[in-house]
Amino acid sequence: MGALHGSETVNLLEVRGLTKIFGALKACDAIDLTIAKGEIHALLGENGAGKSTLVKMLFGTLEPYSGEILWNGQPVRIANPHAAKKLGIGMVFQHFSLFEALTAAENIALSLNEDTPISTIAAKAKALSYSYGLPLDPYSLVGDLSVGERQRIEIIRCLLQTPELIILDEPTSVLTPQEADKLFETLERLRSEGKSILYISHRLEEVKRMCDRATVLRHGKVVGHCDPRKETAASLARMMVGNEVKAVVRPPSEGIEKASVLLEIRNLSRKPATPFSIPLRDIKLDVRAGEVIGIAGVAGNGQGEFFEAVSGEALQDDAGAIRIRGKDAGRLSISGRRLLGAAFVPEERLGHGAAPRMRLSENLLLSRHTTDRKAFLGLAGLVHSGAVKFAAQRIIAAMDVRKSAVDPEAAALSGGNLQKFIIGRELDRQPAVMVVNQPTWGVDAGAAARIRQALIELARSGSAVLVISQDLDELFEISDLIAVMHNGELSKPLPRAEATLEKVGLLMGGAEPGHAERVLEVA
């Protein structure tokens, strides 16, 4: 616990007893935090630990309930983002706020609140971007840029306001490993210029590699300050989670080459549905009984479009493009595909995988009303609510879903618990084919381990499991084969033993021959 206190120079930012209350929940509970000039300070914590709430208070989008913020030793009140920018606090959000139909320079101009001509801004942005090794064409349309390039716009936009403190919220979650390396160089350069950085992440390796100090949050409280370079990844994880996370066990798969193909994707192509969606090009993939195939890729490379096509939310022209258990499914609706034995879990939980304002039992009916018609429905579509509620409780028990009421609304559950329910809802059917998009996005470590283990067990019991994820650690943990999606194309699956972080990273950047249509400016 090497917290530095007052002895040397004045801290750039000091936070004392900052508290924020939402209803009955203390999202931040008396947080203390100091950031010195020229340091990279990590803010660690699981989802829901209070990181975002803390940062929003520092950036003026939320007002603290109590506590104080000192800037260069002076107490300040940060009422809104404008005030934060004036002080010298800049922020790069995890979810970008860019207009896709405008150019990079226009997007930057929008946030500057000044009457500077676009050409001046473009020239400044270009100069700045090259000097920090983040090359950017200010006249390119945001809609045409990769996620990594969009992040550069956000960073440049932030740097143009010459901030003293830069807050980065999960910046590498959308980058390839190579792009992330590039970002780290930029951050080190900023540090050497005396800027301070508050770096929010749950990736322990990169925190250990780059950050000078770390503050760990759990359930809204500071559980410790430490020097991450003196800790191990395991000890940091323990601080974040509060106890040991059970490691996922992946028993070896045997004789998979001979097992039957349960999900067959043949020359799947799809035109873009909107000007900014990604076309799918000629995707081929076989998923066999007993195996987990992982699809890696940077966000926004066609994963969402691919999931829609496979699940049947978007139909194919060619009935044979998707085959489930040997039957043509390309022209079948999502219900038709479910009847063939497939189950689907979309990326977004609230509003897609579950209706937020409906109870868990009703949300069970959402994906099971056709497959379990006999059990759940009577004459004229009368719902046997007793049977549905009973099944919902069975799933809740099997997946250890923690909740505050017997049958609460989906929106009342934490992300991890709702995801356990949504996955459990499909596992409960013992599906022959399971397609999951981002199974553990925004889920705490304990729940994530449980979900991953359940997916492996489903495969080992003879089902075909396809997992789309941007979390490489997760894919390496559970997959037998890993394929990479880039710009709407899918690479050949690599066996887990041959796939290295570097190989997969290059594929994510579009390095495979034939996939090089839009090479990113990486290394």
Place this chain on the structure above:
Amino acid sequence: MRIELVKRPEQSRLFSALSPFIALGLTLIAGAIMFSLLGKNPVDALYFYFVDPLREVWSLHELAIKAAPLILIAVGLSVCYLSNNWNIGAEGQFTIGAIAGSILPVLFPQFQNWAVLPLMLIMGMVGGAAYASIPAFLKARFNTNEILTSLMLVYVAQLFLDWLVRGPWRNPEGMNFPETRNFHEYAVLPEIWAASGRANWGFVFALVAAVVLWFMLSRTLKGFEVKVLGQSPRAGKFAGFSASKMVFFVFIVSGALAGLAGISEVSGAIGQLRPTISPGYGFAAIIVAFLGRLNPLGIVAAGLVLALSYLGGEAAQISIGVSDKVVRAFQGMLLFFVLACDTLIHYRIRFIGAPAKTWEAAQNV
């Protein structure tokens, strides 16, 4: 300084239940103010408006007559609104239902037997449903705004009726009055209990429709489909429900019920077609639907309240001499207060100072 509505993290169940009553209370207070401004004694006026009509049995029958179309239309609309489809054109579907149902007694007056009335009711429902499927088709096919198309079709229907009763359907023995011939005895909807008053079977239809739709919404997969697609369209698509089929389903259901209300009104209460057959039931039913919390059983109660405002308006014209426009003012205030109460249950008001000022404040701290 600017005012923002901030979503409340959770809504109070108590106030959600109380909201219609608070709205009703506020309407009465605002009404009392309106009457005093008109120079009437507000206590007397409200008495004649809301209490006097409930004191006689025949008057209760009149209440049922007014409530029947409101309830029939509003329960249909509640299904529409729950699925996030905004049918504002029930008045037009009511009119077309009345016209379609009147074809037999007006054009074939010689065809007289027991089958006439059931056929008229069915034709009325088909007419209303067909007319409602126009905005449904436009929405499903071209993604037009159904609020505009359904509303504009109201005026088309009203002018069509006007033309019919002044032109081709005018009563040949009617001395050039703009009316159709009077319906013959087989074409008249009978009274429920003729000894005590005029209330006809339309009120029974309304109660049956309310119970059936309540059952559908709360107990069946179809009702679940309506609510899922209304609340989260993407989750509905994930469930395998079709949003465009739902548009047709809810418009046809609400159109058919509005059409049934139209033919019941013409065949039961009026007995012939005239240029005006509705005092705005189709629009007032929108208020009824919301006042009843989009719950068919709540709508029965709300329909009676709104019917009372019509009846009281007639009574107040005679007894204290206020304009019949007061009825519209009352209904408007009621809808305003219902929506305002609902909004404040879901959101709270926050006042925000101008950024520049706060910046100064921040520096001065």
